[in-house]
Amino acid sequence: MKKSVNTEKAPAAIGPYVQATVHNETIYVSGQLPIDPATGEFCPGGVEEQTTQVMKNLQAILEAAGSGLDKLLKCTILLTDIAHFAKMNEVYGSFFTGEPPARICYQVSALPKGAIVEIDAIGAVAKSLAI
Numbered sequence: 001m002k003k004s005v006n007t008e009k010a011p012a013a014i015g016p017y018v019q020a021t022v023h024n025e026t027i028y029v030s031g032q033l034p035i036d037p038a039t040g041e042f043c044p045g046g047v048e049e050q051t052t053q054v055m056k057n058l059q060a061i062l063e064a065a066g067s068g069l070d071k072l073l074k075c076t077i078l079l080t081d082i083a084h085f086a087k088m089n090e091v092y093g094s095f096f097t098g099e100p101p102a103r104i105c106y107q108v109s110a111l112p113k114g115a116i117v118e119i120d121a122i123g124a125v126a127k128s129l130a131i
Helices: 047-064 082-094
Strands: 002-005 020-023 026-032 072-079 102-107 117-124
Touching: 020 047, 026 047, 026 072, 047 082, 047 117, 072 082, 082 102, 082 117
Parallel strands: 072 102
Antiparallel strands: 002 020, 020 026, 026 117, 072 117
């Protein structure tokens, strides 16, 4: 059995998917783009600003499910230019106060809506919130 997670504190899905799904004690967060949920538009700026917005979106979804960045197990990062890796990495790392999750990073030819970065995640939820 699974439960969908949706919050207005993160952008709505732009296709036929949900922001996240919880199954047992695991949350699977869909890839997040740098969309400001207040405006529905991309945040202005480059890879640093886009990474910040993506991480805020991930955090909002995790918190809506009773989880958090500290409970992430694995992230997948997609960049349209691997030359942005160092700048993305600096911003991404600033969101973790403890040990960060496992992750992988790929360069891709394009992302939806012209984004520079997209990140999805897998994390843990409290047993009392699990489905």
